[in-house]
Amino acid sequence: MNQPAQPVASTIEILRKLVSFDTTSRHPNAPLIEWIGDYLKAHGVPFTLSRGPEDGKWNLHAILGTQGAGGLAFSGHVDCVPVDGQNWSSDPFTLREQDGKLYGRGAADMKGFVAAMLAAIPRWRRQRLDKPVHLLITFDEEITCNGARYLMDDIIGRGLRPELCVVGEPTMMTPVIAHKGRLALRVNIVGRAAHSSHPEQGANAVHAMGRAIAIVADEAERFAREGLRVDGFSPPYTTMQAGLASGGAILNIVPEKASFDVEWRCVPGDKASQELARLQHFFEPFDEALRQHGPECGFFYEPLVDLPPLALSQDHPLTELVRQVTGSNQAGFVSYGTEAGIYQQAGMASIVCGPGDIAQAHKPDEWIATSQLERCDDFLQEMVRRICVLS
Known part of the structure; x- marks a missing residue:
């Protein structure tokens, strides 16, 4: 039986816990979602769960600040690809730190971003939010992306659709505005x-x-x-x-x-x-x-x-803002897909920007650099400050 989650503020500590759950897409993600739910309760953050047709698979939608539509969403999936047949040098579900790198299945794709989202909550709770901050956590991104579809149906049905969304797939903290x-x-x-x-x-x-x-x-x-x-x-x-x-x-x-x-x-x-x-x-x-x-x-x-594809304009205010916050001169295009296309199709202006390198995803000894997580921590705080915090 899982121990209740405790309020923690370290991204690495949370990532260590998230990696310990085997959320390979063929398995239920309910134990991990329950842990996140306990963490949110400990911080007084309201949330709702939604599910698809398969038992034990859940989405989670949390809102900090005003419980309403609009504002900014951060989105991450918590399912990961299998480790079967891969030659790992250590247990893939035990986070290992070495030489500034954190090894574990899902560390880069994309539990690192989810950990940073959760670690940011104590600071956001201390701020006066003028607009809501939404946290979107989904299932089955690695196989169908249907989790995001069920989540958006639920959110729109409750009249709580965010205005803007950042999907934290690994891009080395550079903005991606279009994908196939x-x-x-x-x-x-x-x-x-x-x-x-x-x-x-x-x-x-x-x-x-x-x-x-x-x-x-x-x-x-x-x-x-x-x-x-x-x-x-x-x-x-x-x-x-x-x-x-x-x-x-x-x-x-x-x-x-x-x-x-x-x-x-x-x-x-x-x-x-x-x-x-x-x-x-x-x-x-x-x-x-x-x-x-x-x-x-x-x-x-x-x-x-x-x-669906993603196509956010180079001139969109979200593009310009993420460029400024990340210090990037341009916004890129990628050939792989993400949930951002689903969110854009549902009426949210969406961009992809997150820690880690996609080249490390799905491989044995998947890793993310601690420096990338530090950059992500700063990015999340600055995005919320610029969009959601009273001046």
């Missing part, structure tokens, strides 16, 4: 089994998959050759690929089933839904050929991830 969207789905193909000596009696699902994957490769080349260019991204165009693929059971049986995963990472301006419709149009002849063997045959589409 991501659409991923699984294409399940059903044919008809037969003995390989009589292939005319079956419908080969693997062959259909091969033809479909060839079209995916052609489409990927089309994007690279003539797709919409958006300067700032690397690469500056929409990308797509077929990833996981499987099918068949044994060589002397015409395979009845096959499946493959396909994803798009779209620059702002390209619509993933339109690209999906285009791909399905190309697949129609293969689909129709299989359906001649029965209504149970054909191509079937299973959505996996639908993450």
Whole structure:
């Protein structure tokens, strides 16, 4: 049984506690959320929980100051990627400090930012807040980002939507104002089994998959050759690929089933839904050929991830403010996705800025520099001072 959380002010101490919870996305995050809830209660901070359809997975929304809409939100997810098969030099769920680095799963992505959010609370509580400070903590960012969707449905339903949002993914404390969207789905193909000596009696699902994957490769080349260019991204165009693929059971049986995963990472301006419709149009002849063997045959589409892009203007006041507070000369673009696109779509002007390096995320011996956490501590305090504190 977890011990009750105690009021602590150190970002590193809180990070040590957060890392100790195995919140790999396949596990519930409820024990960690309960600990955070106890911490908030100890500091007199009201909060609400919301959940999705899966037991044991919770979002948390806390508000400091006026309990209302507007103001500034800081957002972080607390799920992390697995450590299975990775060669860690120490226990990934025990924070280890060495040479100015803090090692542990989720230290960079992104429990370090969440720890800094929580550590800032005692100081914020002593300030006179003219506008609310919202803390958003979500689940399942690493797999679907649906936690953020459920959270925004809850917040908007209660009339508590913040005006501005900082998502603390690891950017080395430099502002990111745009990222690509991501659409991923699984294409399940059903044919008809037969003995390989009589292939005319079956419908080969693997062959259909091969033809479909060839079209995916052609489409990927089309994007690279003539797709919409958006300067700032690397690469500056929409990308797509077929990833996981499987099918068949044994060589002397015409395979009845096959499946493959396909994803798009779209620059702002390209619509993933339109690209999906285009791909399905190309697949129609293969689909129709299989359906001649029965209504149970054909191509079937299973959505996996639908993450909108982020596009905040260079001239937006939030962009300029984060530049000033971080001392950055410019705001960047990245090709990976975050929850910021969901928040922007829900009506919050959103930017990505947080401690640590994305290059360290998801790897064995994931780490974050203590100097990055110190910069984050200062950043959070200054953002609140400039936006939410009475002058």
